[in-house]
Amino acid sequence: MRTVKLLLSFALIATLFTSCYTEVHVDDEPTGISINQLLNSHEIWYVDINSTKGFGETPFLQKAFTISFRNGVIYANNNIVGLGDNGNGFGIDIGEYNAYDMVLDVSHDIDGFQTFDVFQINSNTIELYNPNNDTSYFLEGYQRSNFDYDFVFYDNIHYFLQEYEAWEKTYTSEFGAINEFDNENYLQFLAGGNDSTFQSSQDESGTAVNNLTWHYTGIYGVGDVSGDAYLKTLTLDYDFFNNEHFELSVINDGKIELFHPSSETVYEFEGRGYIQYLKNGDTKGKVKASVDKKRKYRKDKVDNPRENTRVK
Numbered sequence: 001m002r003t004v005k006l007l008l009s010f011a012l013i014a015t016l017f018t019s020c021y022t023e024v025h026v027d028d029e030p031t032g033i034s035i036n037q038l039l040n041s042h043e044i045w046y047v048d049i050n051s052t053k054g055f056g057e058t059p060f061l062q063k064a065f066t067i068s069f070r071n072g073v074i075y076a077n078n079n080i081v082g083l084g085d086n087g088n089g090f091g092i093d094i095g096e097y098n099a100y101d102m103v104l105d106v107s108h109d110i111d112g113f114q115t116f117d118v119f120q121i122n123s124n125t126i127e128l129y130n131p132n133n134d135t136s137y138f139l140e141g142y143q144r145s146n147f148d149y150d151f152v153f154y155d156n157i158h159y160f161l162q163e164y165e166a167w168e169k170t171y172t173s174e175f176g177a178i179n180e181f182d183n184e185n186y187l188q189f190l191a192g193g194n195d196s197t198f199q200s201s202q203d204e205s206g207t208a209v210n211n212l213t214w215h216y217t218g219i220y221g222v223g224d225v226s227g228d229a230y231l232k233t234l235t236l237d238y239d240f241f242n243n244e245h246f247e248l249s250v251i252n253d254g255k256i257e258l259f260h261p262s263s264e265t266v267y268e269f270e271g272r273g274y275i276q277y278l279k280n281g282d283t284k285g286k287v288k289a290s291v292d293k294k295r296k297y298r299k300d301k302v303d304n305p306r307e308n309t310r311v312k
Helices: 002-028 035-039 059-063 149-155 157-162
Strands: 044-047 066-070 073-077 092-100 103-108 112-122 125-130 135-142 164-172 186-190 197-201 216-225 228-237 243-252 255-260 265-276
Touching (some): 035 092, 035 103, 059 103, 149 228, 157 164, 157 186
Antiparallel strands (some): 066 073, 092 103, 103 112, 112 125, 164 186, 197 216, 243 255, 255 265
């Protein structure tokens, strides 16, 4: 009888342990989501270019500020001009995609076919790994309602300046001391191999962009002002009359204001010849080839400690 009780006890204990193990296993089994659910979990994916790992480049990701995946069509915001307005915030159609088994295949309208392995880093970050160039891009997910378009705009002012073939001076304040920059009527900020080159022209106002003569070529830099995210500094390196320093304010997508602290003169420049980074054959603005513009890794910018000297 005692032997029978012991056997029954062992059987009961074994049954309980088996039952408990089975329940834990079922409860802990990951549910997971499909790659399409993952790509569509956020409306906007910000391309964090500074987090890129690898030495290769995927052209359409290198020049995009954001990308979005919508029903097999991939959208991108490639321009700072119109950011937040183009395509209701999604940007423009740049190609098609197919997603399966954590693989993303993209057929870009210009760059052609690209394939990626997709990894979910956390709830709002994904990694797109391109095995063809051994490079990973990291995308941060947002909804349009909580994506800070203004921050992206002002954090990338140097690209904004490059999105016009030229900037024409349209206003000079009556107040302010006479200075050498009064003679400069056009500015151009070049994209491409050297992302910090500018040109200036003293041609008369109203001259067609294609007919401008660029009298000087130098280096420029854009910096931050402490405590004011919407105010920038612009430095133009003129060797023959030293550097020119300005406070740069954006009036709208096609007009900027330059305040010259040393003379206290205010200038306004309007963009001429909008360059839309899109695809061949588009009729809106001037289309620029993809090789002309790409985002680059930028070291942390140093705030300008100078106080705002502008007299309001």
